[in-house]
Amino acid sequence: MNKLRKYFFVMLSMLIVLSFNYMCVFAKETISLKEVSGLSDDTYNEKVPEETRTANYQIFEDNFKSANDYLRYNFSLDFSKMDSAAVCLVRKGYVGARIKVFDEKGNQILQKEVGYRHAKNWGFIDKPSADATICNYTITVTPISYQNKASNFRIIVGDKKDTELMMSGKDNAVLLDEYCESKVNLENNQYVPNVGEYWFKFTKSTRSVITVLSNVYNIHFKVLKASNLFPEYDSSLDNKSHKTSFLGNGPWKCAEKSDLTDIIDFDEYYLVVYSENPQNGLFLKTGTMATAVGNPVMSPGNITISPNIHMKINNSRYTPLYFNFNQITYLPNTAQAIDVNLEDVRLSYVDSWKIKTPDKPYWFTSPPTGYQKIDMNFVKDSLNNVSLNGTWCASIKASSSYKNLTITPSFYISYYYEFGD
Incomplete structure (x- = not known):
């Protein structure tokens, strides 16, 4: 009996110690910023933009709440691993944005903008000196022509050689309004897809004529249902979609165009523009592209x-x-x-x-x-x-x-x- 009682007290003591340690760990994990810094709650009223780190990129995503929004990001670049970095800005919604990049001394070294008809922009930060390693920077973001509509944006920072890939994919899909000739709301782009893809998102309206104008010949597009990415259409399989005549007097060499009004349902879709023959070794393929879904683009x-x-x-x-x-x-x-x-x-x-x-x-x-x-x-x-x-x-x-x-x-x-x- 004495041995059994002794064993019971030993087990009870161990349980109390474990419980105490668990409570300490839980308290440590739930401690607030205010408790750590001693600052008041008012210090943290402003929302801190979300940062996501992938294997190669630093990504910041947010949306504007008003015309007076002013957001700040801090990031670091390791120039022992690259000679030049790219800072990419993607307007995912309908509200334009302006970014400014400052170095550790507060000097502005970069400014880029995106607008209602121009969704993606980018700039480069070169290695500041031969022996530079870790360098710290700050980005500020403000809205341009704010309106109470979807205002999401994305900033991606990484190696210059990955510039196109940083702006590619579903996460960088740009919302497309229905195209109307009366609004002249053609979506313009200053590069053409190469190793990556240019994604848009749209909702089918009364007419769904898809037009992609470009100054290169090897551009195609596919349409995927947004809910499950089911492929509804691929212009590379339609020999009537690739057009090289009646292109006006501008820079266009090709129009990839299909009327899907009677093919797709009234639903949300992704429009994915891609290159038939990508060229390796280019961080970005310069060119001009304009995209519309809705009414036909006229000349x-x-x-x-x-x-x-x-x-x-x-x-x-x-x-x-x-x-x-x-x-x-x-x-x-x-x-x-x-x-x-x-x-x-x-x-x-x-x-x-x-x-x-x-x-x-x-x-x-x-x-x-x-x-x-x-x-x-x-x-x-x-x-x-x-x-x-x-x-x-x-x-x-x-x-x-x-x-x-x-x-x-x-x-x-x-x-x-x-x-x-």
């Missing part, structure tokens, strides 16, 4: 139609003249008329004139007194504009000063067409 154009028909007009009635667009091979199929000018006829000869198109049941009439131009009631993003196809009829009436005239009119037509057609 202006014009054409002169010369039927070469001598027609007699008088001041008692309208005289018709027919001309056809279908035989013009260099005219975009998606061309939509803006206005029509009567050419090669003196204005003093004409009292008025009008145009009839095959897709409208009414006439477009010029203002009185021989006005040269007819407005075709073009509206951006509308599905009811006048198409340049089929046989048109121009009907012309001479002014009261002329009873009978012979004219050979031409017609100068301004239009918009879809990039890549």
Whole structure:
């Protein structure tokens, strides 16, 4: 009995010691910053941005709460492992951001911005001296054109050689608004995908025409359902999506374009732009790219139609003249008329004139007194504009000063067409 009682007290003592140690550890792990520093709670009212460290990068993520937000980040670079570092800024939402980078002495060494139509930017910090190792820096972040919408941003710091990869992937997906020609909200980018991918996120609206314009030829895109990354479409498998004509007068060499309005459901999706033939050894492939999901991206154009028909007009009635667009091979199929000018006829000869198109049941009439131009009631993003196809009829009436005239009119037509057609 004495041995049993002694054993019981030994076990009880060990249990008390273990319990005390556990309480001490728990108290240590839950101690507050205020208790450590002796500072008041007011010191920590400002939210500290979250920092994430991966194997290669330092990542800071947050979002703006107001137009007056001012966030600070501290980071270190080990120049014994690199000669130059990249600081990358990604606008994931709709609010622009400005970053400034300061060295340990408080000198500003870098400033970069992203805006509503320009989601990614980057800059470099070179090794400050031959014997430099660990160097400390501070980043400040402020909003540009704040609005009460998604305002997430991401800052990634790492080796310069990984610049593109630091801005690639789903974690850097940029929200895309529905594209409207009336808003001119094309998303622009100053590099093209190479070894990495450029991710966007969008919600299907009424129209889902995807257009990726670039000054390189090997760009494709795929569409993934956001909930499970199921592949819905890949432009590399569609031989009709890669277009190299009707690209306007700008820098574009290629339009990767598909109308997925009837293919994808009303849901959230990722749009992933990628290179068919990546080149190794580049930290970033310079180039220009513009992306839109929604309405087609349009470009202006014009054409002169010369039927070469001598027609007699008088001041008692309208005289018709027919001309056809279908035989013009260099005219975009998606061309939509803006206005029509009567050419090669003196204005003093004409009292008025009008145009009839095959897709409208009414006439477009010029203002009185021989006005040269007819407005075709073009509206951006509308599905009811006048198409340049089929046989048109121009009907012309001479002014009261002329009873009978012979004219050979031409017609100068301004239009918009879809990039890549």
